[in-house]
Amino acid sequence: MTGRAFATVKMIESAAARALANGHDLKAWTAHRIAHDLMRYDADFEGCDYTQLVSIAQLWRKGLAS
Numbered sequence: 042m043t044g045r046a047f048a049t050v051k052m053i054e055s056a057a058a059r060a061l062a063n064g065h066d067l068k069a070w071t072a073h074r075i076a077h078d079l080m081r082y083d084a085d086f087e088g089c090d091y092t093q094l095v096s097i098a099q100l101w102r103k104g105l106a107s
Contacts (some may be wrong), residue, residue: 046088049081054099057081072098 050094056079057067067075079086086094100106 043104046086048086048089048094048097050101050106052085053079053098056085057101059083068102072096073104075102 053067053075060067070078072095075098076089076091079098080089080091080094
């Protein structure tokens with residue numbers, strides 16, 4: 042086991058709800074910005090793989106589930 046966290050669309054949905062409550066609409070951001078900011082500022086995404094998180098963010102923005 043690598044010890045890396047594995048992000049899901051549901052995790053991003055939860056983070057987006059928290060961000061919206063703070064005045065930030067993640068749907069307006071690119072998948073890369075979403076991934077970068079979540080990895081940097083949200084403890085739930087610490088240790089996630091950036092490329093995988095970008096992919097999950099793209100799915101979330103399109104309304105798809107992972």
